[in-house]
Amino acid sequence: MENFEYLNEIQIVAEKLIHSYGVLFMVTLFLRWIVSFTAVFLMILDRTKWKYSNNIMTSLLAPYLFSSLPHVIFQFLRTGEFGKWIALLIVVLWLFLPKNPNHFTESLEILGATILFTVVTPNELVVGFRDETYGGSSICMGVSTYLLGKHTKACGGSKNSFTQKDKITYTICLWLLFVYPIWAAFAPSST
Numbered sequence: 585m586e587n588f589e590y591l592n593e594i595q596i597v598a599e600k601l602i603h604s605y606g607v608l609f610m611v612t613l614f615l616r617w618i619v620s621f622t623a624v625f626l627m628i629l630d631r632t633k634w635k636y637s638n639n640i641m642t643s644l645l646a647p648y649l650f651s652s653l654p655h656v657i658f659q660f661l662r663t664g665e666f667g668k669w670i671a672l673l674i675v676v677l678w679l680f681l682p683k684n685p686n687h688f689t690e691s692l693e694i695l696g697a698t699i700l701f702t703v704v705t706p707n708e709l710v711v712g713f714r715d716e717t718y719g720g721s722s723i724c725m726g727v728s729t730y731l732l733g734k735h736t737k738a739c740g741g742s743k744n745s746f747t748q749k750d751k752i753t754y755t756i757c758l759w760l761l762f763v764y765p766i767w768a769a770f771a772p773s774s775t
Contacts, residue, residue: 612771616654619764622757623649627694629753641731646698648727650705651713651720652764658702658714667703674700724765732758 602610623645630642661667674696705713714720735758739745745755 608771612768613654615764615767616652619761620649620653620657622760623652624695626754626757626761627698630694641734643694643697644727644731646694646701647713648724648761649698650701651723653702661699661702662710667699671700671703721765721769724761724768728758728761728765732762 626642627645627649661670678696713723735751735754736742736745739748739751739755745751
């Protein structure tokens with residue numbers, strides 16, 4: 585039974601967090617983390633060999649991720665030296681590595697641009713982009729609606745987007761991206 589004692593500790597911590605912040609806040613925070621990982625997954629998936637020809641603009645995921653990135657990760661990239669070093673590494677990779685389409689830098693191009701966008705954006709713009717009531721939710725809603733609409737149209741309708749095995753991953757991810765701003769608009773702020 586010693587192997588499962590950490591589960592009891594996790595349950596106690598979860599109960600304390602839910603008691604302190606509330607269920608809606610914790611669900612919003614959980615959705616924010618899931619959506620961030622989903623956006624990164626789509627950024628990487630779009631530039632790899634598994635993409636299909638739907639011609640949706642996944643570069644729009646950069647502002648989506650910027651405005652929905654969890655506060656802990658966002659501040660870690662912006663305030664410390666880590667974000668600056670990562671941005672420098674990205675610039676060096678773009679400048680000095682060959683532009684071979686089979687190279688790994690091609691698959692991380694939008695993600696690298698998002699990190700650069702996060703590190704170098706002035707604080708005045710950050711407040712507007714990440715504001716839960718106006719900027720952040722409306723940017724996320726606009727991007728997710730556009731991407732989901734283009735994807736559904738490229739698949740030939742909602743039914744086809746869920747029934748074609750090569751497109752279902754995109755469909756599920758885009759629906760997750762669509763649900764988060766709706767939930768965040770009505771749930772308590774998750775700063």
